[in-house]
Amino acid sequence: MKINGTPYRSVWVDEKDGWSVHIFDQTRLPFALDILQLTTPEQVAHAIKTMQVRGAPLIGAVAAYGLALALRTDSSDAALEQQAAMLAATRPTAINLAWAIERMLNHLRPIAPAQRAAAAYAEAGRICDEDAAQNEAIGLHGLELLRTLAAQRGKNDRINILTHCNAGWIATVDWGTALAPIYMAHDEGLNVHVWVDETRPRNQGAALTAWELGSHGVPHTVIADNAGGHLMQHGLVDLVIVGTDRVTRNADVANKIGTYLKALAARDNNVPFWVALPSTTIDWRVADGVREIPIEERSGTEITHIHGRDDHGQISRVQITPDGSKAANPAFDVTPARLVSGLITEKGCCPATPEGLLSLFPEQG
Numbered sequence: 235m236k237i238n239g240t241p242y243r244s245v246w247v248d249e250k251d252g253w254s255v256h257i258f259d260q261t262r263l264p265f266a267l268d269i270l271q272l273t274t275p276e277q278v279a280h281a282i283k284t285m286q287v288r289g290a291p292l293i294g295a296v297a298a299y300g301l302a303l304a305l306r307t308d309s310s311d312a313a314l315e316q317q318a319a320m321l322a323a324t325r326p327t328a329i330n331l332a333w334a335i336e337r338m339l340n341h342l343r344p345i346a347p348a349q350r351a352a353a354a355y356a357e358a359g360r361i362c363d364e365d366a367a368q369n370e371a372i373g374l375h376g377l378e379l380l381r382t383l384a385a386q387r388g389k390n391d392r393i394n395i396l397t398h399c400n401a402g403w404i405a406t407v408d409w410g411t412a413l414a415p416i417y418m419a420h421d422e423g424l425n426v427h428v429w430v431d432e433t434r435p436r437n438q439g440a441a442l443t444a445w446e447l448g449s450h451g452v453p454h455t456v457i458a459d460n461a462g463g464h465l466m467q468h469g470l471v472d473l474v475i476v477g478t479d480r481v482t483r484n485a486d487v488a489n490k491i492g493t494y495l496k497a498l499a500a501r502d503n504n505v506p507f508w509v510a511l512p513s514t515t516i517d518w519r520v521a522d523g524v525r526e527i528p529i530e531e532r533s534g535t536e537i538t539h540i541h542g543r544d545d546h547g548q549i550s551r552v553q554i555t556p557d558g559s560k561a562a563n564p565a566f567d568v569t570p571a572r573l574v575s576g577l578i579t580e581k582g583c584c585p586a587t588p589e590g591l592l593s594l595f596p597e598q599g
């Protein structure tokens with residue numbers, strides 16, 4: 235996507251040196267556009283753990299380059315396995331991370347150590363290109379949904395879409411998942427508006443989704459996480475589109491904490507609840523999401539403290555709870571398939587059922 239007219243992806247290899255890896259420091263957005271140059275697998279692991287880089291497809295792609303960086307230094311079998319395990323352990327919920335590392339290992343194990351680093355960069359590049367293409371396809375399939383909604387309404391009626399967290403281009407290599415159809419609808423001239431859940435505690439909505447949509451000129455309004463149900467009750471939400479970190483073969487959906495509550499409110503108000511995902515986010519090995527998907531527990535300081543720009547223009551962190559108060563911080567929840575209206579994938583849209591998924595991915599049957 236473009237930033238001030240310049241096209242960017244969310245991760246890229248330095249054109250000059252041909253091996254260092256660049257990402258945006260997402261903990262500094264929206265107030266600073268800082269590009270980080272990663273030169274070691276440890277720096278990649280730190281960036282993923284601290285959420286300088288985040289978003290299910292993107293952390294998989296960046297971890298793949300982390301393995302390529304590792305192999306520049308030591309391409310032995312032992313180093314390959316050890317560095318892969320280290321990178322895979324950085325975050326537990328998004329299946330894209332494990333998927334990308336497994337794909338890299340399957341590709342690299344049979345290759346002679348001397349050729350592994352070059353092969354790793356090439357495979358990581360393919361992972362990035364595929365993600366960008368898949369998300370563009372998700373956008374086109376989701377656009378059909380929005381066109382249908384617009385056709386049912388008056389031509390200039392506003393379509394109000396609620397989204398949770400950030401599933402935009404900065405959460406993927408490019409285009410995004412939940413936001414891809416919105417960008418395309420806006421560019422086509424459909425009258426779309428987005429209710430942006432702030433998404434406590436890390437505020438990916440307030441800081442990242444709002445920044446993305448504002449940069450692209452998409453009308454949007456940032457709201458408290460707890461406002462969505464009220465807006466739905468008053469007919470101000472036409473549909474919900476969110477991203478996801480892992481979808482099971484039963485179509486249960488793991489996503490940022492709070493997604494489940496939005497799905498409950500949507501069901502109670504007959505608001506369609508759609509989930510956008512590339513097939514790399516499907517975990518075919520898991521059926522029951524609530525019982526089987528590992529939910530990342532992050533530091534309580536993400537609850538007790540908040541980042542922002544202070545009145546002096548400095549990005550700072552302030553405490554918002556009393557000294558000594560404990561905090562719990564599960565970073566994801568699981569929405570059962572029964573609350574999901576449908577899935578938007580690169581292969582098309584389907585019901586949130588095992589049969590629906592297999593209709594698009596019969597090879598998994």
Ligand SMILES: CSC[C@H]1O[C@H](OP(=O)(O)O)[C@H](O)[C@@H]1O
Binds near residue numbers: 289290438479491
């Ligand atoms: C397109 S994946 C976006 C997905 O990832 C986010 O999690 P995090 O910001 O912790 O990496 C969130 O669950 C989004 O829906």
